[in-house]
Amino acid sequence: GAVVSQHPSWVICKSGTSVKIECRSLDFQATTMFWYRQFPKQSLMLMATSNEGSKATYEQGVEKDKFLINHASLTLSTLTVTSAHPEDSSFYICSATRQAYEQFFGPGTRLTVL
């Protein structure tokens, strides 16, 4: 149990286009989902926290208009990278909590912007 999936696992897009990444909790209802970003050989950096039905809380320095997060249900959160540019290329990872403590992580999505 406690499986989190992400789709797509990798995506390549042209500069200026928008990309949507889905995060799903497959066998549990997630009260909270998190989005992280990981650069090569760097740690995971928390981007935002989202609770079902409410606006996401973004970490300092993360552009809300660039990274749109929608948490429409207890099993789905989406991250949309708007008007993507090469500097947005990264590995995006989501996690979901079933209880207030343990986070379950998705396998990540590799975004490459040309």
Added chain:
Amino acid sequence: GDSVTQMEGPVTLSEEAFLTINCTYTATGYPSLFWYVQYPGEGLQLLLKATKADDKGSNKGFEATYRKETTSFHLEKGSVQVSDSAVYFCALRYSGGGADGLTFGKGTHLIIQP
């Protein structure tokens, strides 16, 4: 702000060797501490955790003790196996209730040779 520092990798060991991966943290309060493991192509998995000073987390032969006096949470295993090859992340989170994001170290790539 809060931060986690862990030893740089890759760490290469022979099978059955003793493993130590150092982790130290900087935090203003009293966080919970975690070790996550990421196997190739998979999402992060919780390996072990400790919620207060002097607690010892253990799982799959791995151990780590929450040392408040040295702000450390070093990961150890007495005899590693090839299947332990993965990337290990040390992380912290405040255990004040509710779901908060994790602060991660950069990760340590462990390679076990037969």
